[in-house]
Amino acid sequence: MNILFLLIPIATGIGIAGVIAFIYAVRKGQFDDLSTPAYRILVDESERKIDELDSK
C-alpha cells in the first residue's frame, strides 16, 4: 500500500492542474457567452479566402 505515498500526490497534482486550467479558462472569458459561439461556428470565417485559394 506504500504506493499510495506516490499515487496520492500525483492525483492531487492532476487535480490542481485541472483547477488552474479551469480558472485560466474563466479568466480568458471562455464562459462569458454560452450561446453565440454555437451559432458562430455555423459561419465560415474566411469565406473569401477559400474562394481565393480555389481560384489559384
Add this chain to the structure above:
Amino acid sequence: MNNSAVATQDVSCLHCGNPSLSGNSFCCSGCESVYSFLHTEGLEHFYQLREQFSFRSQRKRIHIAQNVFPLTNELEKSHSLQLYIEGIHCLGCLWLLEKLPDFLPKIKTASLDLDSNILTITRKTNEYKWNNVIQKIHAFGYDVKIIENNLEEIKASDTKKQLARIGIAAFSAGNIMLLSISIYGGADPYWGIRFGWLSLIFSIPSLTYSAWPIYKNTLLSIKNKMISVDSAIVLALIAGTVISIWSLINNNEQHIYLDSLSMLVFFLLSSRFFLQRIREKIGKESPLLNLLKKEFYQVNRDGITPLSIAASDIAINDKITLALNQVTPVDSKLINDSAYFDFSLLTGESSPVKLFAGEVVESGAICLSEDAYVQSLSKAKDSRFAKILDQIRAKKMLRTKSIDFADRVAKYFVFFVLLVSASIIFIDPTETGFQKALALVIVSCPCVLAFSIPLATTKALQLSAKKGILLVNAEKLDALSRIKQIFFDKTGTLTTGNFEMLKWTQLQGDILQTQQIVKTIEQQSSHPIARSIVKNLTNVASLDNLSSYKEIPGIGVEGSILGSTWRVQKNPHVAAISHYRDLSLVVLQNGSTVAEIQLGDKVREEALPTVSKLRSIGYKLHILSGDSFERVRYVANKLSIKNWHAELLPEEKSKIISTFQDSIMIGDGINDAIAFQVASVGISMQGALEESAKNSDIIFTKPGLNNILTTLQIAKRTKSIILGNFTISLLYNAIGSVLAILGIISPLWAAVLMPLSSLSVFLLTHIQMERGFE
C-alpha cells in the same frame, strides 16, 4: 451583378423580402443602398446565411425611435463601446455585425452576444469617432441604443470570481469524497487517519476562499440581528470543522464531516450561481428591461438645428417635437393650434383630451397626435412628473425591506432541526446521542438550504417568466402567498385603457356596407377617435371610391361615396344623458341617421372571469381610480366590486392601501407607483409607463389581467413545495443519520443515500411545479 437586370413582375425586395410595389427589385431606397453596399464590400454572403438559419422569430421587434446618437465624453474616450442592437433575426445578422472590422479598418474587434443582443466593439485609435460605426449599423437597418454605464463589465468580473470559487470548491469536495469513501468502505485505521488529515488539508481552500461570501453575509445579518440561511450554514461549517479536528486529534476517523462540509459549500455556491444566472437571463430576454433606459427627445434650442437629448437635459424654453405615443418629458406649453393628449397614466382619466395653443401640457401626458410641438416651461426635475417620482422615492426609502423568502423559511427550518437535535440529546444524553444530533444538523442543512429552496425559487421564476410574469423581486413570492387584499387601478388595468368601439347600432341599411364606408372615411383622419374606429374595423374592407373628404373641427368627418354624402359626428342627444358612456357618434347618410356608434374605455374581456375567480378564492377586491365618479361606478357595477374609490390623487391611493395589510396594488400609471410602495406587492401591467414598471415588484410582460391568477397560484405552490421539501429531507436525513450512528446501516450507505435524498427533492420540485401550468 447588375441590380436592374433582375426586375420581374411579382417581385419581392432583394434585400428584405417584403413585396416591392413599384415593380423594382427593391421595396425602398434604404434597402437598395444596403444591398449595394453589401455588394461593393463583398458581403453578399449575408443573403446565403439568412436563408440557412433564422432565430428569434418568436419575439416582436421593438422600434427604438432614435437616429442621433449623442455620446458622453467618458464613452468617447473609452476604447470599447457596447451597443444594444434591436432587429437581429438571422445568422446573417451575426455574421454581418462581426464582419465590421473587415470593412471599417479602424475597428479592431466586434463581438455580439445573442442572449442580450449586446454588441461590443473596440477600436484601434481613439481618433476614430464611435459615431461612424453607430451610423453604419443604423444604416444597415438595425435599431441601436448605446449602453451608457459599463455595468456589464463589473458584473462579468464578479461572475469570474464566483466561477473560480465554485471550481475550487468542486476540487476540494471531489478529492475529499474519494478519501472519505475509502474510510467508509473500511480502510484500516493507519490509512483512515492519514486520509482524514489529508481531507483537512483539501478542505482548507474550500472552507476559506470558496466559502468567503457565506461568512460575509452572515456577519452582515448578525449586524442586522437576523437569522439567515447563511448563519445556519456557518453554524454547521464551524461545528463540523471543530468536531472533525477534534476526532483527528483523538485518532478517531469515524466522525470526520469534512466531506459533507465541502459538498455543502460546493452545492450552495453552484446552486446560487445558477439561480443568479437564470434570473439574469430572464432579465436579459425581457426587452422591456433593456429599454427601461433614457428616452431621447427631439429638441430645437436655437431655432436652427434639432438636437436629440435626454429628458433630464431639457432646459426652460426648449422647443420639443413630440412623436405619436411619446410621453411629455416636462411641463410645457402647446405651440400647435391643437393636439390630443392622454392623461390616463398620470391621472387615470380615460378619454383623450384636446388641448389648444398656449395651454399647459403636464409632464407624463402621452401625445396622441402625429407631431405636437411644445415649449418647455420647467426643467425635467421641477415638473409635476418629477415631483411624483420624488414622492415614490421617498416612500421607497421608508419601505421596510422584506425578508428574503429563503431566509424566512430557513428560520423555521433551523429552529425545527435544532428542536429535533435537542430532543435526540434529551432522549440519549451520552456521547453517541450528541454525535447523532450533530450529524443531523450537518447532514440535513445542505440538502434543504443549498438545494431545495433555491431550486423551488428558480423554478418559480422560470415558470412565471414563461407565462409572461417578470418577478423583479423574488423575495416577494413569500408576501404573495399571504395576500388578502387586491387593489385594482381602473384605466389600463380593469379596462383596456384605449378608446374602443363598445357598440354599433344599425338603424337602417346594410351594416357591412355602412361599416366599409365609415372605415374608408375615418382612415383619412388622424384624430384619435377616428383611429380607434379604424382599429376596431380591421376585419372590414375599405373602399377606394371616396370622392371628397373634409374634417369638420369639433364635430366629425364628412365624405362622399357612391353619390351620397356620409358624415360621422358626435351624437348631441345621447351624450348629455348617459354619463358612463364616454362618447356616442352617429353616422348620417345625406342627413338622416343610419347607425349609432358608442365608444369608450372598454372593460377587459377577461376582467369579469378573473375578478369572480379571485373573489371565490377569498380575496377582498377594491378599485382605486383617478377617473371620474360615474365611470368608476360603471366599471365597479359591471364587475360587482363593492369597494371602489374614484377621483383619487396618487397620494390618496396610497393612504387607502396603508390601512390594510397583505395587499397587492396592480396598475399601470405613474399615479399607481406611489401606491406600489405602500402595498406589500406592486404589480405593473403590460404597457405600463416606464417609471411605473421600474418601481413595481412584478411586471407583466404579456397583456391581460388573468396573469394575476397565475402569479398568485405560482407563489402559493412555491411555498407549499418548499415546506414539503423540508419535511421530506428532514425525515430522510434524520432516519439516515440515526440508522448510520446506531450501526444499522454502514456509513458508506449513508453517504450514498445523501445525494439520493437531494435527487428525490429535485424530482419532486420539478414535477409539482410543472403540474397544472401547461
